[in-house]
Amino acid sequence: MKIKKFSIILAAIISLATLMPTNSFAAEISDELYQKYDFNSDGLINGDDIFLIIQRYSEIATGNTIISEQSIRENIDKNADIDSDNVINANDAAKLSDLIKEKNSMGDVNCDKIIDTRDASSVLTYYTRLSTEDYKEKELSIGIDYGVAALGDYDKNGIIDARDASAILVNYASNSVS
Ligand SMILES: [Ca+2]
Ligand SMILES: [Ca+2]
Ligand SMILES: [Ca+2]
Numbered sequence: 620m621k622i623k624k625f626s627i628i629l630a631a632i633i634s635l636a637t638l639m640p641t642n643s644f645a646a647e648i649s650d651e652l653y654q655k656y657d658f659n660s661d662g663l664i665n666g667d668d669i670f671l672i673i674q675r676y677s678e679i680a681t682g683n684t685i686i687s688e689q690s691i692r693e694n695i696d697k698n699a700d701i702d703s704d705n706v707i708n709a710n711d712a713a714k715l716s717d718l719i720k721e722k723n724s725m726g727d728v729n730c731d732k733i734i735d736t737r738d739a740s741s742v743l744t745y746y747t748r749l750s751t752e753d754y755k756e757k758e759l760s761i762g763i764d765y766g767v768a769a770l771g772d773y774d775k776n777g778i779i780d781a782r783d784a785s786a787i788l789v790n791y792a793s794n795s796v797s
Contacts, residue, residue, distance in 0.1 A: 648701075648718060655698040656715055659691050664719065665730035666766025672699050672712040673765075679707065716769045726773040726787050728766040739787040742771045746780050 657664045658671045674685045675695045686692050699707045701714040719730060726734045728741050745767040764771075773783040773790075 653718065653722070655694075656701070656718070658694045658699065659688075660694070663730050664715075664722075666719075666728070666764050666769065669712050669715050669719070669765035669769075671695055672707065672715060673709065675699065676708045676712070712765075716765060719766070720769050723770055725770055725775065726783070726790070728764070728770045730766060730770070734787060735791050736788065739784045739791065741767050742773070742779065742784040742787060743781060745771060746784065 653664065656668055658668045661667070671686065671691060672695060675692065677683070678685050678692075686695075695707065699711050699715075701711040701718075704710070723730045723732075724734060726738055728738045731737075741764055745764045749763070767779060771779040771783055773786045776782075
């Protein structure tokens with residue numbers, strides 16, 4: 620019973636947090652610090668960087684090598700403990716996902732500050748893959764597109780699907796005409 624009560628309270632806190640336009644966590648992270656979360660140094664902080672945290676966590680847990688570049692691994696080890704608990708794990712990936720949501724527009728799934736056909740195509744690929752049974756099984760090893768998971772629900776109805784991809788395309792088409 621206690622656990623149930625706790626989870627209801629937790630759910631209430633989470634739903635409250637999502638209603639807030641900005642929360643205090645974002646304010647605590649300076650832009651300078653945020654830039655350090657570009658672990659693969661491609662100039663964008665996006666789903667690829669979230670996936671790198673998950674891959675690194677998996678490396679630490681299993682001892683297997685997943686990340687090919689040592690410099691990327693070093694960047695992660697130096698900067699990816701976002702919640703400062705001295706462990707790099709899925710919580711840090713979740714924190715980065717929250718930050719990415721706060722700092723980018725819904726629909727800009729690759730976080731390049733433009734909502735265009737590339738974003739629509741990523742949403743469509745994500746939706747197509749996740750609707751494939753085989754892909755669901757392999758999801759952990761392949762890695763979902765965490766940028767789409769964070770920012771793909773363009774019509775904000777709680778589901779990421781082909782309607783989001785087409786809404787992004789419609790928005791892109793109307794913007795490029797005007
Ligand atoms: Ca990056
Ligand atoms: Ca941590
Ligand atoms: Ca984009």
